[in-house]
Amino acid sequence: MLTINATLVVQMINFGIAYLLLRYLLFKPGVRAVQEEERTQELMRKAVAAQQNILDTCKRDKHSEIDRFRGEVSQVIPEVDHHYKASVGTKLKDVTVDEWEVDIAALGSKLAKKIANG
16 A cells, blocks of 8 residues: 655655656747747748749740730741741640740841841
């Protein structure tokens, strides 16, 4: 049977002190650090989503600008549009934005030469 004596009281006091020390020195700072890390990760996720939205908008704007420019060029120089379609063929969807920019620059210089020559 369990008897209450000085050793049991001392052990209870030691357990209480150890519990308080662990709680205030280890558990609370640890929980705060984990919560701060979760907040930081959430902010990073939101920032990445915002940047992705900006990138998607820029891509849409770039593609609409390319389509608009091609329409203008095809009205001014119909043979360039025909030549361009023949050179690209059915791979229009596989062309990257950088390739479009190179093609636009080439068409722009041809258009400038055509306008300069009358």
